[in-house]
Amino acid sequence: MSTFNRLRPTLRATSNLSRIHSQHVVRALGGGRLASTHALVFLEHSNGVVEPASLSALAAASKLGSGDDAKITGIVIGSKDEVEKVLPTVKKLPGLSSVLHSSSALYSPPLPETLTPLFKSVLTDSKFTHFFSAHSSAAKSILPRVAAVMDLPAVSDVTSVEHSSTDDATTFTRPIYAGNAIATVRAGKDIPLKIVTVRATSFAPLSDGASAEGVEVKEFQAVEENAELTKHLETSVSTSDRPDLGTAKKVVSGGRALKNKETFQKTLEPLAEVLGAAVGASRAAVDAGYADNSLQVGQTGKIVAPELYMAIGISGAIQHLAGMKDSKMIVAINKDPDAPIFQVADVGLVGDLYDIVPELTEKLK
Known part of the structure; x- marks a missing residue:
């Protein structure tokens, strides 16, 4: 670390x-x-x-x-x-x-x-x-x-x-x-x-x-060509009271270690709420169905550079680091002391996220 x-x-x-x-x-x-x-x-x-x-x-x-x-x-x-x-x-x-x-x-x-x-x-x-x-x-x-x-x-x-x-x-x-x-x-x-x-x-x-x-x-006069090539059917937008992930100053992200969608939300959302932060996720978490694709941070997701980025239960695969390593302050919580995420973290805490995150949330309140 x-x-x-x-x-x-x-x-x-x-x-x-x-x-x-x-x-x-x-x-x-x-x-x-x-x-x-x-x-x-x-x-x-x-x-x-x-x-x-x-x-x-x-x-x-x-x-x-x-x-x-x-x-x-x-x-x-x-x-x-x-x-x-x-x-x-x-x-x-x-x-x-x-x-x-x-x-x-x-x-x-x-x-x-x-x-x-x-x-x-x-x-x-x-x-x-x-x-x-x-x-x-x-x-x-x-x-x-x-x-x-x-x-x-x-x-x-x-x-x-x-x-x-x-x-x-x-x-x-x-x-x-x-x-x-x-x-x-x-x-x-x-x-x-x-x-x-x-x-x-x-x-x-x-x-x-x-x-x-x-x-x-x-x-400039409109150029109305190719009108029949593609037709827009519907726009589906997810709404949230939290800041937009792409522009948020604080981001709390979770990874595969959060087990399932219910655990992901139960663990991260209270912390994001108290920090006024957006919620993000690694590709592994998105692929496993823990979070919507719009929350993915990484090479094939959103590129973010907030003032504070908290990586919780994220190992730190190179594709994920590509999307967040320009963040001003990176905080990592992971039970594996050799996780690659600690190589880019400014602050790292080795331990069980299920103990650390609830305690951190309560103290921040």
Whole structure:
């Protein structure tokens, strides 16, 4: 049980493929030179509120630079009522020089088949150099499709952005091998449009509150293609009084050691209640039916980075660590002193969770 400084091993690929050093995997996508950047940011929203992850994508776009040589346009899509409801908020977002919006009943809810033609039209008709979005469930389906139909590469789940005004190259970093290595990807002038999804936990969201003056608002005509390809039947949303797992400042997660769904809820929910925390789960717990799939934390689940992450009865498989090891404070409770989770924990307690968690809950009350 030792504190781990969480420095991830990395690799560097060189021109000599037989030589691999321990820094970064570097893939060159092109080279060139330049002058200015103009980024388009896909702003997802719900009930008139811009999603926090989209604010992180806006923050990532702002890393391209500032002033006249670096402009950012936000794009809002949905039904007419949805767009009208969120536009006043969008116009106040800092960093935006303009806002595009397009409304159609076909765009609510957003589907890859219906939004791809719209994005292709917007990006073809305009001189955008970058297209940013959060690495959300919707964007993970939409942006790769947009990149494919435009015959362009895409960079997904980026954790840093750096743009060079001297050669018009943008350098990104992104985790690979379940977060055990960091790939550095350089997209140069050869690629006229860089299509990027952003890991929300790596960029502090930009909050609203800026003046709406000077922000140009323009409507883009809806492109209603592929309407018959896919039909939205139903949206099923689980509701909870607790914070959303993806944005919560505190998370209590449980693993396979919690035996069954009843025990999982009985053990974790009182602790989460007293902490005001969201509840998460490992993939093993989800696969065993202890928790809903929406609560899964890990490589194939949600990526979280709360101020406090409590891992209870979680061994610490590499796939789970990939989803939470950037948390500010990690607390692990496990009866196995050799569990991998203790390698990344800031605080570790070896013992029976069925004794420790109820006692901890009572003392926190």
